[in-house]
Amino acid sequence: MAVRSNIVGIDSPEALEKALRAAYYLADEGLATAAYLGLALGKPLLLEGAPGVGKTEAAKAIAAVLGRRLIRLQCYEGIDASAALYEWNYPRQMLAIRQAGDESIDIYGEAFLIERPMLAALRAPDSTVLLIDEIDRADQEFEAFLLEFLSDFQISIPERGTVRAAERPVVVLTSNRTRDLHEALRRRCVYHWIDYPTAEREARIIMMRASSVAEATARAVVAAVERLRREPLSKAPGIAEAVDWAEAATLLNKGGARWPDAFKRSIGVALKDEEDLHFISPRLDAMLAEATA
Amino acid sequence: MNTEPRLPRAARVFVSFVALLRANNFAVAPEQTTAFLTAIELLGPRDLEDIRQAALATLAPPPERRAAFDRLFDLHFRGSEAVERADDGEDDETVRLQEEGRGDEEPLLSDDANESGLTAARTEALVERRFAQLSTTDALRRLTREAPRRLPRRRGHRRMRTRRGPFADLRRTLRDSVRSDGEILRLGHMKRRQRPRKMLLLIDVSGSMKSRTEENMKLAHALVQAAPNVEVFTFGTRLTRVTRPLRLKRREQALNAAAHLVSDWDGGTRIGDALQAFLAVPRFGGYARGAAVVIVSDGLERGEPDALRDAVAKLSRRAWRVSWLTPLATGPAFRPQTEALIAIERFVDDLVDGGSSASIVAHILALGRRRAA
Numbered sequence: 001m002a003v004r005s006n007i008v009g010i011d012s013p014e015a016l017e018k019a020l021r022a023a024y025y026l027a028d029e030g031l032a033t034a035a036y037l038g039l040a041l042g043k044p045l046l047l048e049g050a051p052g053v054g055k056t057e058a059a060k061a062i063a064a065v066l067g068r069r070l071i072r073l074q075c076y077e078g079i080d081a082s083a084a085l086y087e088w089n090y091p092r093q094m095l096a097i098r099q100a101g102d103e104s105i106d107i108y109g110e111a112f113l114i115e116r117p118m119l120a121a122l123r124a125p126d127s128t129v130l131l132i133d134e135i136d137r138a139d140q141e142f143e144a145f146l147l148e149f150l151s152d153f154q155i156s157i158p159e160r161g162t163v164r165a166a167e168r169p170v171v172v173l174t175s176n177r178t179r180d181l182h183e184a185l186r187r188r189c190v191y192h193w194i195d196y197p198t199a200e201r202e203a204r205i206i207m208m209r210a211s212s213v214a215e216a217t218a219r220a221v222v223a224a225v226e227r228l229r230r231e232p233l234s235k236a237p238g239i240a241e242a243v244d245w246a247e248a249a250t251l252l253n254k255g256g257a258r259w260p261d262a263f264k265r266s267i268g269v270a271l272k273d274e275e276d277l278h279f280i281s282p283r284l285d286a287m288l289a290e291a292t293a
Numbered sequence: 294m295n296t297e298p299r300l301p302r303a304a305r306v307f308v309s310f311v312a313l314l315r316a317n318n319f320a321v322a323p324e325q326t327t328a329f330l331t332a333i334e335l336l337g338p339r340d341l342e343d344i345r346q347a348a349l350a351t352l353a354p355p356p357e358r359r360a361a362f363d364r365l366f367d368l369h370f371r372g373s374e375a376v377e378r379a380d381d382g383e384d385d386e387t388v389r390l391q392e393e394g395r396g397d398e399e400p401l402l403s404d405d406a407n408e409s410g411l412t413a414a415r416t417e418a419l420v421e422r423r424f425a426q427l428s429t430t431d432a433l434r435r436l437t438r439e440a441p442r443r444l445p446r447r448r449g450h451r452r453m454r455t456r457r458g459p460f461a462d463l464r465r466t467l468r469d470s471v472r473s474d475g476e477i478l479r480l481g482h483m484k485r486r487q488r489p490r491k492m493l494l495l496i497d498v499s500g501s502m503k504s505r506t507e508e509n510m511k512l513a514h515a516l517v518q519a520a521p522n523v524e525v526f527t528f529g530t531r532l533t534r535v536t537r538p539l540r541l542k543r544r545e546q547a548l549n550a551a552a553h554l555v556s557d558w559d560g561g562t563r564i565g566d567a568l569q570a571f572l573a574v575p576r577f578g579g580y581a582r583g584a585a586v587v588i589v590s591d592g593l594e595r596g597e598p599d600a601l602r603d604a605v606a607k608l609s610r611r612a613w614r615v616s617w618l619t620p621l622a623t624g625p626a627f628r629p630q631t632e633a634l635i636a637i638e639r640f641v642d643d644l645v646d647g648g649s650s651a652s653i654v655a656h657i658l659a660l661g662r663r664r665a666a
Contacts, residue, residue: 034350037332048356050575078450090463097475178579187322191353232573
């Protein structure tokens with residue numbers, strides 16, 4: 001197995017962790033190790049975890065660390081090759097055929113090719129990071145197709161021939177695990193399960209992302225959010241919601257609202273589901289009192 | 294004949310760890326072993342934690358078996374003595390319902406004891422169950438035979454070529470038109486392909502359902518075998534996802550693997566809590582979205598029906614259709630008597646007979662002909 005030397009200046013998980021921190025992403029040891037190994041072994045990195053734990057953010061931070069452009073492919077049910085790889089510009093081809101008259105014309109030339117994320121990543125493997133987001137939403141057929149793509153990084157376009165990557169592109173896949181992925185896909189990747197951060201880490205993330213937030217506020221939000229994540233909610237607050245909540249409450253507090261009232265008035269930033277709000281409201285006061293104690 | 298190259302001494306301990314994993318039903322491909330060894334080399338491990346991280350990243354144990362993986366790791370590298378059974382079902386496929394009011398004795402139900410004289414226990418009795426001598430009934434055979442054709446379907450998002458359809462197939466139309474100098478003589482059409490709809494089967498395995506449990510598990514196995522996207526959970530005093538073991542082809546093997554995972558057979562019932570727990574795990578809740586949900590339970594529950602009502606209401610808003618199959622409903626004149634069933638009646642699309650395999654199979658096979666209410 002060839003080990004790549006093109007991750008300049010990053011020779012250990014710790015070095016990567018530090019570089020990610022400089023890109024405003026706090027990774028724990030497990031994630032830093034998995035990401036480092038993925039880069040070094042030239043394997044795709046597969047990140048699984050609940051919504052809102054920072055999977056997509058991790059991909060963005062990795063791209064920032066490598067100084068590359070992030071190409072994002074958002075998966076959805078029914079996504080197929082024409083949305084992921086390439087598509088022909090049919091109206092333009094039609095027009096060209098009409099205009100050509102008796103001349104011969106190559107209607108499968110570059111001008112008629114619409115590049116989609118996977119093809120773009122293949123053509124510029126050293127300056128891009130390909131993020132395949134929420135792969136669990138795509139269907140089995142797409143997963144099989146993806147597996148093929150990830151094993152040899154080439155695409156064959158029937159009308160034009162094969163496009164092969166000059167080197168292995170950096171690929172990050174994320175999944176919310178709404179269904180079990182194929183074993184083979186997990187095997188092909190370096191895998192990491194991202195959990196919610198520890199209270200300590202989450203408080204640091206909040207303060208790093210929202211500089212106006214005081215430490216006490218961040219800690220109170222983390223305590224409250226941890227409590228909320230244990231409740232049967234349809235959409236538990238993720239890290240982004242925790243950051244927004246801390247920021248919103250700080251803003252209200254500066255405008256004259258007292259603690260814990262400022263948290264209560266800005267709860268809509270953390271819980272975005274009407275039912276969840278309704279379910280929590282009788283217990284919210286006690287929860288906030290506990291969190292701000 | 295042994296033609297394998299000899300492993301360097303240092304690598305043996307890692308390769309034998311992979312062998313240990315395989316012996317405990319972890320699938321590890323050869324390329325993963327290679328990646329594992331390279332990763333260790335890359336990390337120049339300073340301590341065991343580095344090796345654990347390398348193992349996790351490259352050998353990719355499924356999250357729900359992480360605890361078992363860690364135990365095996367400790368056993369192998371630390372030689373820890375206190376290793377339990379490799380897989381005891383206490384992982385994230387099992388949700389243990391929060392204990393409430395244990396210790397203080399519940400007052401016995403008096404006035405609203407249900408008509409069949411059955412009562413639901415609240416205590417948790419953890420037992421293991423073995424399935425042996427499984428007979429195949431006609432109902433089971435019917436399910437296996439007809440399920441692929443008759444289960445509910447929905448329109449997918451992938452398109453297929455047809456002679457007529459709502460979408461134009463531009464790629465084919467263009468190719469055809471090249472032959473006629475760019476004249477479009479025939480427009481290619483596409484339509485959305487049909488896909489099997491998700492199914493979610495929630496089976497009550499508590500004491501009051503004891504006589505039906507084995508048959509219900511057999512039906513669940515047949516359904517998982519016959520259709521591509523069926524999810525199965527059991528509930529009693531816990532909630533357990535048993536889809537994975539039921540994917541094993543051989544029935545006896547599959548049911549015993551499931552039995553191994555479920556630890557609350559024939560115990561108490563806390564349906565409301567179980568459904569709440571189900572909805573609280575985001576990826577479980579996702580299984581219900583747009584799905585045909587079938588709950589097989591007598592609805593005999595102690596305590597407040599509020600939790601149950603809220604959970605079923607939420608489930609019904611998320612699902613395509615919710616059917617509640619109860620052994621207590623034995624005819625068209627059936628009116629729910631238990632508090633729980635009265636509470637949920639408004640929110641389910643069907644409240645029908647679930648007392649025999651034949652009736653359950655008939656209902657499941659009829660689902661495809663119905664529209665969501």
